[in-house]
Amino acid sequence: MPSTAARLEVFTESVIRGMTRLANQHGAINLSQGFPDFDPPEELLAALERATRGPFHQYAVTWGAPRFREALAAKIRRFSGLPIDADQHLVVTCGSTEAMMVAMMTACNPGDKVVVFSPFYENYAADAILSGAEPIFVPLRPPLFGFDEAELRAAFAQKPKAIIVCNPSNPTGKVFTREELLFILSLAEEHDAFVITDEPYEHIVYEGHEHVHAAALPGAFERTIVCNSLSKTYSITGWRLGYVQAAPKVIAQARKVHDFLTVGAAAPLQEAAVAGLELPDSYYVGLRDLYARKKEVFVEGLRSTGLPFTDPQGAYYVMVDISALGFADDVEASNWLVKEVGVAGVPGSSFFREPVKHLIRFHFAKKEETLRAACERLARVRELR
Template structure:
């Protein structure tokens, strides 16, 4: 039998999805894979019902249905202030996952280097490797998960073709400040590097932190490839609607990659989602309020366990230090939490280049009753932690 591609031996399957399967097997409350257990906005539900009876059941335009792209361009313009041409600046993808792969393959040649901040969402390194590029890592330092400029300068000195910036960040909840982004831009300009941003949590940011769109920084638009999705903002992770936003010359190339990867995103779902993109500002304000309450509730639950954690600035994840539970590593702790406590979290080591094995990532994109039920189970951690002292 012929051998499979050598590059596939460099990374594993998704640890997040594997944790979800284990949670399902043992009936644990799933705080690992980041999806809500509540319905999306009514405008999406009614739009879906309408689309099911509509005519759009065949291929849409490969790079996105015109009505969807028009609504998407309007929404992006509203929040960024940029002039977005729906026909020139956008390609609609199957979620931000495909958007990132399209961006990476559009920007990079085999043998190029790509900077990735660590901890990182597990797809980023895999995307680089699958594109034939080599990831190089810059550590983010807790508790604020900022970077050391010397580390960044050393990484850029290797002349990378691109840098990936997830903002707000999964898994750390880091929100990059304007000053930090300007520092990244300074080096990107110096070394003529693409900046690939992943921004699906753009509207889930906690005061006093603010989300800054990288492509709105002075001189940044022409070197920025923005990836995003509707998944988190509208609670539709299963719809797989994402997009790439970039200069027209970049999108012309990105559309080729997208066409041969997936042909196009689901036509009925694009039709159904137009109304969501036209929701008023009050929707996004309420979204922030809702997630702030969920964060506060879950952090209160974690304080009851006595385990240290990092308070997220954005997104809906919390990194919890499980050192005091006495396990040899985070994988063993995660499996025990699922099988014995009934709550699933992701081993933090799957997000780090460094040998970090004392963290578990939980998410709180759940109904209040779900979080409280998880809290009742997690209460047992305080007993175990105290016994280990």
């Protein structure tokens, strides 16, 4: 039997999705894979029902149905101020997961280097390797997970083709400041690199912090490739609707990659999602308030455990320090939590290049009653240990 591709040997399957399977097996509350247990807005559900009865069951335009792209461009213009054109600046993808792969394969040649902040969403390193690129890891320093400018400058001295910036960040909840983004962009300009941003949590940012659209900063648009999705903003992770936003010359190449990866996103779901993109500004204010309340409930519950944790600036993840529980590592602790406590998180080591084995990531994109039940179980960890 011939051997499979050697590049697949250097990473594992998704740890996050693996923890979901373990949670399902043991009936645990799943705070590992970041999806809600509540419905999307009613406007989307009604639109979906209408779309299933309409003429939307065949292929849409490969890079996105025109009506969906027009609504998406209008929504991006509204929040970023960028003059986004539906025909020149967008490729609709099967979620931001495909968007990131499209961006990587559009930007990088085999053998190129890509800067990745650590901790990082697990797909980034895998996407770089699958694209034939080599990741250069730059640590983010707790508790605020900022970067050291000298370390980032040293990484750019290796002449990377791109840098990936998740903002707000999964798994840390960090929101990059305008000053940090400007520094990153200055290095990218100096070394003629792309800035690939991943922004699915753009509307989930907490008091005292602001989501800055990197592509809208001075001189940034031509070298910024934005990856985004509708999954988190509208609670439709299963619809798999994402997009790449970039300058026309980049988009022309990205469309080729997308076409041969997936052909196109689901046509009925694109039609239905227009209703979400056209929701008023009050929806996004309500979304921010909703998650601020969920964060408050979950953080309050975590305090009862006595375990240290990060206070996220955005997104809906919390990194919890389990050092005091006496486990050999975070994998052992995560498995024990699922089987003995009934709550599933993600071993933090899956996000770090460095040997960090004392953190577990939980998410709080759940109903308040789900979060309270999880916190009641977690409050018993010291008693059970």
